[in-house]
Amino acid sequence: MVSINDRLKEAVRDVIEKPLHSEGCELADLVISQYKRGSTVRLFIYCENGVTLGKCASLSSLVGAVIDGTDLFVNGYTLEISSPGLDRPLSKVVDYKYRIGETVKLNFAKRSRPAVRAKIVSVSDSKIVFENENGSFTEDLTNIEKAKIVY
8 A cells, every 4th residue: 555655755756856867866765754834855866976065955946946836745845955875775776876886785685695895886777786806796686685885
């Protein structure tokens, strides 16, 4: 069963993805928190040239105008836009796409496989190519339980 919040998130995603793409950005995550007097809409984004404070400000104006043109938040909303952050676990293909070249610690869904550290080499569909001291290997996203950037 789809909750009201899930339907709202999908409706917001539908109206903001095209404007984000037009600015060279992609949605990493969307969180909507509802309160008595309105909602908070948090967008976590990746951008081709990185996420800067200026980019967040310009996207806030753009996305805010798009959302204001709908009736999705009749009791008002607060919009927050930021990068996903360095400590955020990688869980979607888009997370890996914007982290190519970085080293991650991988924990696998199959508990019998030991955790490994590897560099993200490339990403396509649900397949991620990694490389470590043992060579390169490809993993399907469904085989990865958890991945975090190693500093």
